Amino acid sequence: MPTRDVFSVIADPTRRQILDLLCQREMGVGELVETLGLAQPNVSKHLRTLGEADLVHVRIDGPRRHYRLRPDRLRELEEWLAPYRRMWADRLDALERHLDQLDETDHEED
Amino acid sequence: MPTRDVFSVIADPTRRQILDLLCQREMGVGELVETLGLAQPNVSKHLRTLGEADLVHVRIDGPRRHYRLRPDRLRELEEWLAPYRRMWADRLDALERHLDQLDETDHEED
């Protein structure tokens, strides 16, 4: 059971970047540091955070640690999206946007 | 052009709750205040934030404002998820978890 909320964990852009990288292949910390151009302690801290959300898994290989993506938890996001996905399934967005614009010309609003 | 990042906006649980409510039907601020049990200024602030991310649309009806869900921006999330969704499409998660457990018995890790 993860000790951290997936939503808040992926709210950070750097963390999303890390996930995107790990989506391709498993990577070591050094590799990530080089690719991201961040300080090593920072990368380690982000990896820890990702681990606390069960978004990554560590494979220990001697002194190095290889991080692998663990996509399971992202299904939570997927599930959360489900009800909303239905909304753009039957509703034509172009029409929707058009109606919104009409509304907005009536009275300026967000 | 939204002035705010969808990821960080939906990181807040209260905001997700609001979205879930608006998923059913359009709602006025008073209704939301009652349902959520939060202070009105707070609800207004969250609605503003949601608006800045283009996640809601306001319909003005006299002195009241009715908020409607605008699902477009959630497609961004959907798109971001796409590459990861492929990972659990072909990979059997039960097997994956099983392998992870084997790894974890070798060396305790996150």
Next chain:
DNA sequence: AGGGAATATGCCTGTCAAGGAATATGATTG
């Protein structure tokens, strides 16, 4: 055992966002 490489942890500081309370805005009715 000692030294060095790879990675993690702790501390500090600045920033940002949430919640609460008070107040301001805007529209409606008389």
Next chain:
DNA sequence: CAATCATATTCCTTGACAGGCATATTCCCT
């Protein structure tokens, strides 16, 4: 125009978190 209702905005305080830096840990090699 005064009163009132619905909603928004401001100010304040507090807590969380990212980044930078220094340091600790763990493992390998000889």
